[in-house]
Amino acid sequence: MKAFPLLLLLAVCYAAPETRAAGRQITVRVYSLHKTSSVTLEPDDGAVSAGGRPLGGPARASARGSSVSLDGALKAGPSKSLAVSGAVWLSGKGLPRRLYRGELTFTAEKSLLKIINTVPLETYLAGVVTGEAGDLSHPEAYKAQAVAARTYTVKYLKNHLGEGYNMCDSTHCQLYSGLGKISAKALAASDATRGEMLLYKGEPAAAFYHSVCGGRTETMTYVWPFESKPYLISVRDGPPGSPYCAIAPGFRWKTKIYFTGLTRLGRQAGWLAPDEAAGGMRISAWGVSGRAAEVELYTQRRRVRIPATEFYHGIGRRAGWQAVRSSFFKVLAGKDYILLDGVGSGHGVGMCQWGAEGMARTGFKYREILRHYYPGTEVQVHD
Ligand SMILES: [Zn+2]
Ligand SMILES: [Zn+2]
Secondary structure, three states, X not given: OOOOHHXXXXXXXXXXXXXXXXXXXXXXXXXXXXXXXXXXXXXXXXOOEEOOEEOOOOEEEEEEOOEEEEEEOOOEEEEOEEEEEOOEEEEEOOEEEEEEOOEEEEEEEOOEEEEEEEEEHHHHHHHHHHHHOOOOOOHHHHHHHHHHHHHHHHHOOOOOHHHOOOEEOOOOOOOOOOOOOOXXXXXXXXXXXXXXXXXXXXXXXXXXXXXXXXXXXXXXXHHOOOOOOOOOOOOEOOOOOOOHHHHOOOOEEEEEEEHHHHHHHHHHOOOOOOOOOOOEEEEEEEOOOOOEEEEEEEOOOOEEEEEHHHHHHHHHHHHOOOOOOOOOEEEEEOOOEEEEEEEOEOOOOOEEHHHHHHHHHHOOOHHHHHHHHOOOOEEEEOO
């Protein structure tokens, strides 16, 4: 789950009245990171209709220009959009096979498919919790995750309103890989907390969460400058020296970046001019938690300041998210490289997912876990 300041600002400006969460439908763009011009549809159990007629067997939806057509078991189109309802498996070249329920609307833009799933919020949530809490095991950690994800969804329903849907299915919003592999724990946690949200002064909170804080969460403004929430403040994640999230695999990490690689990435990201070479790096500002808030790259003629979030995203997008897993690191200087000695994974704001697991194993209940990571909020069924 990553948010960018602009989207946040938009979401805050819209602040529409929140209506009852349970029973609400939301729209999710599926395969949002894939570019594809055709998808195979296979009905799961039960009745499936496509273009208003029953779909009895596999069919292929294809985009051409700005129209969609259907071949195979049921021919239809070309038309501007294709509506499918029921439980359907989607698959295709380069696409993971996934099951969706509810409604699917296929449209085309420049011969690429845009697929939007309309699904009850609680059903979507079971899918999100399956994906986001997949590595956790304790039921109370799952419940904390379900409440955080439900709240986040309701709070940020406007994330993609300009593009015609509520949420995308990538970590930009929340990971949603359909309903083919819903875990029993995720379903149980969603059911046990049905309709419950994290409220601050009676309104849904900005329930950010991340994988591993590394020992201390971060105050929002050090991660996204100019953004702040009274409950998104740095909290120590457990007793000194033994954080709750220390049980996470890869809690500690080290990454060596040669100056040549740093130069290449820096030029690609626009931090360095084409004739500039990186010859070192240091942290130039810190957040409350001890995370980097800003880093400085040295070149042959100047020092370039980069907000740490931009550095972490910039490296992640180009070199993979495993390279620099968080902005919680020390920089050790080598002859022709820097060594980042880091802890944690993710942005560090709000709930630490592995910390929630650690707290649950220590005996804390999900409401206590949520109060710990979002001080000043309360869990309630929200109308
Ligand atoms: Zn998104
Ligand atoms: Zn933690």
